[in-house]
Amino acid sequence: MATQELSEEAQEMLKCWEVVEGMYLPPRYPSMTTWSEQILELRQMTLRQDDVMLCAFPKTGTHWLWEVSSMLLRGRAEYASLPKEQLMMEFVDVKKLQQMPSPRILNTHLPFSMLPVQEMKAKGVKVLHVYRNPKDTLVSFYHMCRKYPEMGVKGFESFFDVFFSEKSLFGCYFDYLKRMNDFVTDNPDVPVLTVSFEDMKKNPADKVKELARFLELDVPDSVCEEIEVACRFDNMKKQAADKQKPVFNVDDNDTNTNTANSSGNKSEEEGKVEGVGEGGEKEKSSGDGDGGDECEQTSMFRKGQVGDWKNYLTVAMDERVERMAREKMEGLPFTFHFS
Numbered sequence: 001m002a003t004q005e006l007s008e009e010a011q012e013m014l015k016c017w018e019v020v021e022g023m024y025l026p027p028r029y030p031s032m033t034t035w036s037e038q039i040l041e042l043r044q045m046t047l048r049q050d051d052v053m054l055c056a057f058p059k060t061g062t063h064w065l066w067e068v069s070s071m072l073l074r075g076r077a078e079y080a081s082l083p084k085e086q087l088m089m090e091f092v093d094v095k096k097l098q099q100m101p102s103p104r105i106l107n108t109h110l111p112f113s114m115l116p117v118q119e120m121k122a123k124g125v126k127v128l129h130v131y132r133n134p135k136d137t138l139v140s141f142y143h144m145c146r147k148y149p150e151m152g153v154k155g156f157e158s159f160f161d162v163f164f165s166e167k168s169l170f171g172c173y174f175d176y177l178k179r180m181n182d183f184v185t186d187n188p189d190v191p192v193l194t195v196s197f198e199d200m201k202k203n204p205a206d207k208v209k210e211l212a213r214f215l216e217l218d219v220p221d222s223v224c225e226e227i228e229v230a231c232r233f234d235n236m237k238k239q240a241a242d243k244q245k246p247v248f249n250v251d252d253n254d255t256n257t258n259t260a261n262s263s264g265n266k267s268e269e270e271g272k273v274e275g276v277g278e279g280g281e282k283e284k285s286s287g288d289g290d291g292g293d294e295c296e297q298t299s300m301f302r303k304g305q306v307g308d309w310k311n312y313l314t315v316a317m318d319e320r321v322e323r324m325a326r327e328k329m330e331g332l333p334f335t336f337h338f339s
C-alpha cells in the first residue's frame with residue numbers, strides 16, 4: 001500500500017517516526033546519538049569471536065531466545081541481572097556495548113546493511129534468528145507501540161495498513177525474512193540457527209537442547225530442562241521487574257566497565273538511567289543525567305500466545321495477510337503456524 005493510499009491517521013503516525021536510509025525507525029530519546037551516528041558506529045564496531053548476535057524482527061520471540069541463550073552460556077538456570085536491552089545494538093551507545101564483558105549476546109532488529117557484517121564474517125560470529133507468524137507479530141507489535149505515546153500509534157486498522165507496507169518500522173516483515181534468507185545464502189561460512197516462535201512454544205525443551213548444540217556448549221540435558229522451565233513465559237514475566245535498567249549512554253571519562261556484571265550489584269548511576277522495552281506495563285524512571293529526559297521502563301511481556309490474532313483481525317484483514325504471505329514468502333524456507 002503506497003503512502004498516499006494510507007489513512008490520515010496512518011500518515012500522522014508516520015510523521016512520528018524517522019526515515020534513515022529509506023527505512024522507517026522509531027524516534028530516539030534526546031540523550032541518544034542520532035540514528036545516522038549510531039548506524040555509522042555500528043558498521044565500524046569491532047566484534048569478538050565469542051560474540052553471539054541475535055537478529056530478528058520485533059516481537060517475534062527475541063526475549064525468550066536471548067534469556068535461554070544467556071543461561072546456556074552461563075551453564076545454569078539463573079536469570080542475568082541485566083536485561084536484553086543492555087546489549088541492544090540500535091539503542092545502546094557503541095562505546096557502552098564495547099564495555100560489556102564476554103560472552104556478549106548482541107541483539108538487534110536492524111537489517112544487515114546497518115550492521116558490522118565484515119566483522120561478523122571475519123570473526124565467525126554465530127547468528128541466532130527467530131521468526132513468528134505475521135499475524136501474531138503484528139498484534140504484539142501494535143500493543144508494544146501503543147505503550148509509547150511518542151510512537152503516534154492509535155487505531156489497529158491504521159497500524160495494520162502500515163505494518164504490511166514498505167513504511168513499516170524496520171521495514172516490511174516479509175522483506176526482513178527475505179533479507180535474512182539472502183544473508184544465509186550469500187554467507188555459508190557464517191553459522192546461523194533459525195527457529196520459529198511456534199516451534200519453541202510446542203517443543204521448548206528440544207529447542208533449548210538444539211540451541212546448546214549450535215552454541216557448542218556442553219550443557220547436561222538436565223540443565224537444559226531446568227532452563228526451559230525458568231524461561232517459560234509466566235516465569236520470565238515474573239522476574240522482569242528484578243532486572244536492572246539498561247544504561248544506554250556512556251560518558252567519555254567513564255572507565256567503569258563493571259556495569260555489565262551479572263552479579264546483581266547495581267551502581268548508583270544505573271539506578272537513574274532510562275529504559276526501553278518491547279511492550280507491557282510501564283514504570284517511571286528518571287533521566288540518565290546526560291539528556292535529563294524522563295522516560296518509561298516498559299515490560300517486554302504481554303501474552304506470549306499463538307493465535308491471539310484471531311481477536312483482532314477481520315476476515316478481510318486475514319485474507320489480505322494470507323494473500324501477501326503466499327506472494328512474498330514463495331521460495332523462502334520459513335513455515336508459518338497460525339494456531
